[in-house]
Amino acid sequence: MSGSPDLPWKVRLFVSSLSFLVDVCRRSNGTFNRTLINLLDVKASPLKKPLNGLQSSDIVVDDSRNLWFRLYTPLQIPTHSRVPVIVYFHGGGFVLMSADSKTHDDFCQRLSRELPAVIVSVNYRLAPENRCPSAFEDGFDVLKFIDSAWFKDLLPVNADLKKCFVAGDSAGGNMAHQVAVKAAKHEFDQLDVVGIMALQPFLGGKERIESEIRLVGAPLINLDRTDWMWKAFLPEGSDRDHPAVNVSGPNSVDISDLKFPATMVVVAGFDPLQDWQKRYYQWLKKQGKEAKLIEYPDAIHGFYIFPELKESSLLIKDMRDFMQSKL
Ligand SMILES: *[C@@H]1O[C@H](CO)[C@@H](O)[C@H](O)[C@H]1NC(C)=O
Ligand SMILES: *[C@@H]1O[C@H](CO)[C@@H](O)[C@H](O)[C@H]1NC(C)=O
Numbered sequence: 001m002s003g004s005p006d007l008p009w010k011v012r013l014f015v016s017s018l019s020f021l022v023d024v025c026r027r028s029n030g031t032f033n034r035t036l037i038n039l040l041d042v043k044a045s046p047l048k049k050p051l052n053g054l055q056s057s058d059i060v061v062d063d064s065r066n067l068w069f070r071l072y073t074p075l076q077i078p079t080h081s082r083v084p085v086i087v088y089f090h091g092g093g094f095v096l097m098s099a100d101s102k103t104h105d106d107f108c109q110r111l112s113r114e115l116p117a118v119i120v121s122v123n124y125r126l127a128p129e130n131r132c133p134s135a136f137e138d139g140f141d142v143l144k145f146i147d148s149a150w151f152k153d154l155l156p157v158n159a160d161l162k163k164c165f166v167a168g169d170s171a172g173g174n175m176a177h178q179v180a181v182k183a184a185k186h187e188f189d190q191l192d193v194v195g196i197m198a199l200q201p202f203l204g205g206k207e208r209i210e211s212e213i214r215l216v217g218a219p220l221i222n223l224d225r226t227d228w229m230w231k232a233f234l235p236e237g238s239d240r241d242h243p244a245v246n247v248s249g250p251n252s253v254d255i256s257d258l259k260f261p262a263t264m265v266v267v268a269g270f271d272p273l274q275d276w277q278k279r280y281y282q283w284l285k286k287q288g289k290e291a292k293l294i295e296y297p298d299a300i301h302g303f304y305i306f307p308e309l310k311e312s313s314l315l316i317k318d319m320r321d322f323m324q325s326k327l
């Protein structure tokens, strides 16, 4: 079987243009042409004034490494209810996209309104200019930053840092895991990470796994591209059994003794990465951690950025259910 479901033409066009551009921009010498990718990766400003019950603004954490986040605050929350905070990491193979990419800005707006939740969408450093572990350090630094006392002044009074989730899609799903591992070893003043939402986390290994081989021709993800991304991201001289890639593999960090939050792992039937993601889920269980696997058989990698796909709405409902089970 080769792999793509029926997709609306707009989705198909966006996905194939993005795949094409990524292939043109990634050079064989390991550098990436950022000028060219910005033709498709359109950027969006924060909201100038509240829109449909939502406000957003950009907050700088460290100018010297361009570390900042976009804060989304839902406005129409009954004063007696507490709103969870989600620290969110965008996808893009650790190489492309940013917190102000229109695709992810739109998605975070939807999440913030529809869940509802306060969202902290992190603009972390990208490869190949900044290799692993820069992105993970940036993610964890944002967690420490929002734990600081003065950050509370930026939050609505009913935002609840004791109900903090880390989440992300694709490379951001991998980051959510890595940042949660760091968080589980740290004492925060106010913040508590109560759950992880890994949406189609970008994981891998040296081995070729069944779904990667079977789903040749699937939208967005193929071995050529993922091999290139890992090479751009990993420290020079590492292979794909590095713990940042083969998270549950032979070099994995042992989390069995950590107080590790519950994880929701989302997989899609047309995503070549799905078998890695299922392995990750099994490994979490083996380590004695609470984990929930959510499968959408007809979905592709990156489906959530297309509100016209039905799984995109299902996902928001499943995220809401998972969060409510942890509140
Ligand atoms: C890689 O190739 C691009 C385009 O061919 C070139 O502009 C760039 O200087 C090269 N970079 C390195 C590090 O070799
Ligand atoms: C990126 O690609 C564009 C279009 O092909 C080209 O004009 C530009 O010179 C490239 N930039 C670099 C830095 O190689």
Ligand SMILES: *[C@@H]1O[C@H](CO)[C@@H](O)[C@H](O)[C@H]1NC(C)=O
Pocket: 204, 205, 206, 207, 208, 241, 246, 248, 249, 250, 279
């Ligand atoms: C990656 O991790 C898996 C365990 O999830 C392990 O079976 C495998 O040997 C590792 N290495 C490769 C080469 O995939």
